[in-house]
Amino acid sequence: xxxxxxxxxxxxxxxxxLEIADRLNLDYADRTLDIVCVLKGGIVFLSDLIRLLHxxxxxxxxxxxxxxxxxxxxxxxxxxxxxxADLENRHVLLLEDILDTGITMDYxxxxxxxxxxxxxxxxxxxxxPYRRKVDIRAEYVGFEIPDHFVIGYGxxxxxxxxxxxxxxxxxxxx
Ligand code: PRP
Numbered sequence: 001x002x003x004x005x006x007x008x009x010x011x012x013x014x015x016x017x018l019e020i021a022d023r024l025n026l027d028y029a030d031r032t033l034d035i036v037c038v039l040k041g042g043i044v045f046l047s048d049l050i051r052l053l054h055x056x057x058x059x060x061x062x063x064x065x066x067x068x069x070x071x072x073x074x075x076x077x078x079x080x081x082x083x084x085a086d087l088e089n090r091h092v093l094l095l096e097d098i099l100d101t102g103i104t105m106d107y108x109x110x111x112x113x114x115x116x117x118x119x120x121x122x123x124x125x126x127x128x129p130y131r132r133k134v135d136i137r138a139e140y141v142g143f144e145i146p147d148h149f150v151i152g153y154g155x156x157x158x159x160x161x162x163x164x165x166x167x168x169x170x171x172x173x174x
Contacts (some may be wrong), residue, residue, distance in 0.1 A: 002157055003171035008143060010165040013125075013153055016142045017045070020123065021052030023140065024093070032056040034090040035123075036112065038104070039063040041097030044154035044162065045125045045142075049095070060084040064104055077107050087115040093140075097154045098126040102136035109136070125153065126167070 024033070032055065037046040039061055050057055062082040094108055105122060112120060123140035128147060145167075151157045152164030157174065 002151070002161065002174045004151060004161070004168035004174075005171065006166050006168050007145065007148070007150060008153075008167040013142070013165075013167065014048070017048050017125075018052055020140050020142060021049055024049075024123075025052075025054050028055050028091060030055075031091050032058065033093055034058045034060060034085075034087055034117075035093045035095050036060045036062060036084055036087075036108075038094070038096045038108070040162065041154045041156070042095050045097055046095055049123075058085070058090075060087075062108075064108065066103065077104065079111070084112070084115075087112060087117045089116070089118045092117040092120040094120065094122045096122070096124045098128070098150075099124040099136065099138055099141075100128050100131050101133040103133060105136045105138075106134040126150070126155075 035046065035057060037043060037059060050059065060083055062084055063080040065078050065080065066076060092112065094105065096105065099105060109120065122138040124138045125142040127138060127141045127144050129144060131147065148169040150167055151161035151170050152167045154162050156162045157170050
């Protein structure tokens with residue numbers, strides 16, 4: 001495994017995921033929530049979060065990638081596939097592992113708004129607000145993190161590390 005240093009422990013993440021779930025349970029009480037999970041990074045967060053929700057939930061998936069290198073979103077996006085059912089009049093939560101430049105979320109918001117949902121909000125585990133290139137803000141944020149390449153809890157380096165139960169900073173030597 002790549003050399004790395006723990007940034008957020010499993011306990012810290014689980015505690016925060018529970019806090020977010022508590023807020024969602026309140027904010028969407030008496031509603032059904034349609035969660036759109038962006039693959040692949042969002043799956044671990046999604047699976048922990050939905051099991052803490054008491055409200056009715058539908059889940060959808062889509063896969064999108066940029067043509068940039070591993071650390072930089074170049075701004076050209078490719079929507080590979082979308083298992084997103086009809087969102088018209090639904091309360092939609094877009095769920096991501098990390099909000100970085102915001103280019104991916106900006107694209108998805110515009111794309112999914114065409115389906116005329118009743119509401120659409122963003123939920124991310126991690127946020128790097130100082131990296132933003134477009135004006136996007138998430139309503140639900142787990143942690144603001146410093147500008148390091150991070151792996152674990154769904155996030156990868158060269159497709160490895162997603163299964164780590166904690167979040168870690170990749171050693172620059174890698
Ligand atoms: C990451 C992350 C978001 C996007 C955020 O995806 O999961 O989708 O980058 O970056 P942005 O705010 O600069 O647009 P990545 O391309 O690494 O795919 P993965 O989730 O499959 O690892």
